[in-house]
Amino acid sequence: MDTEVAGAGFVSGSLGVIMAVDRTLYLVTHPESRHHVEGRVGGWFDSSLTERGRSQARAIAAELRRxxxxxxxxxxxxxxxAASRS
Incomplete structure (x- = not known):
């Protein structure tokens, strides 16, 4: 028989203690890059972000920090x- 410990985030029972951890995963596609505006296939070119893409990246970063x-x-x-910090 398992026993849930209220508010503790785990369940103990005949198999020992099982930790229940809540996680949130945020998936973000990269903002507009040069290869988008040049009509090239994404992922094949290590192209830089456009000015619009840099603006989008700053907005994404601000929201994720929040x-x-x-x-x-x-x-x-x-x-x-992806590595650019500007």
Whole structure:
């Protein structure tokens, strides 16, 4: 028989303690890049962001900072457009 501990975030039972962790995953497509406006297939070119794309990236970053605690992990592409901090 399992017993739920109210508010503790875990259940204990015959198999030991099972941690129940809530996670939220945010998936964000990259903003407008040069290859978009040049009509090239995305993913084949390590193209830079356009001015509009940089503006979109700043808006995305601001929204993610608002939603995600500072201690959370960040996983991103190594492409130049994803690594840019401007």
């Amino acid at each position: 939603r995600i605690p500072a201690a959370s992990a960040e996983v991103r592409s190594r492409l130049a457009r």
